[in-house]
Amino acid sequence: MDTLTRLEAIIAARKGANPASSYVAQLNHRGLPVMARKLGEEAVEAVTAALAGSRDELVGEAADVLFHLLVLLGAKDVSLAEVLAELDRREGTSGIDEKNSRNA
Numbered sequence: 001m002d003t004l005t006r007l008e009a010i011i012a013a014r015k016g017a018n019p020a021s022s023y024v025a026q027l028n029h030r031g032l033p034v035m036a037r038k039l040g041e042e043a044v045e046a047v048t049a050a051l052a053g054s055r056d057e058l059v060g061e062a063a064d065v066l067f068h069l070l071v072l073l074g075a076k077d078v079s080l081a082e083v084l085a086e087l088d089r090r091e092g093t094s095g096i097d098e099k100n101s102r103n104a
């Protein structure tokens, strides 16, 4: 099992845990707007690290983005497999074509 799939399973298992002892449970307890805001904050931190930080900082912030994205997807009952299937679907198509079809 790969890292993201393992992390997805851990997040699913921790969702209903005690918020006092689990950060995942705490985020779920605080609700979707907080989870969404956390993902946005981590994304901004990743962007900042890419533009002005070190390589190690970018690695750390990218890990935070993936973690918080999985927490948000879990709360919305969207599986990682569904997201990966969407990426698979796009494989082999030009990114430009994809952009044009979305804007059509």
Ligand SMILES: N=c1c2ncn([C@@H]3O[C@H](COP(=O)(O)OP(=O)(O)OP(=O)(O)O)[C@@H](O)[C@H]3O)c2ncn1[C@@H]1O[C@H](COP(=O)(O)O)[C@@H](O)[C@H]1O
Binding pocket: 007, 010, 011, 014, 021, 022, 023, 024, 025, 038, 063, 064, 067
């Ligand atoms: N990968 C992670 C992970 N990455 C980041 N974080 C937490 O994300 C938080 C982000 O830090 P911030 O400073 O931005 O946030 P904060 O100010 O501490 O918290 P907020 O009040 O803003 O939410 C930190 O508390 C980190 O510990 C993570 N917490 C948990 N995991 C994984 O989730 C598993 C389950 O964790 P628990 O639910 O805590 O058992 C762990 O075993 C890990 O594998």
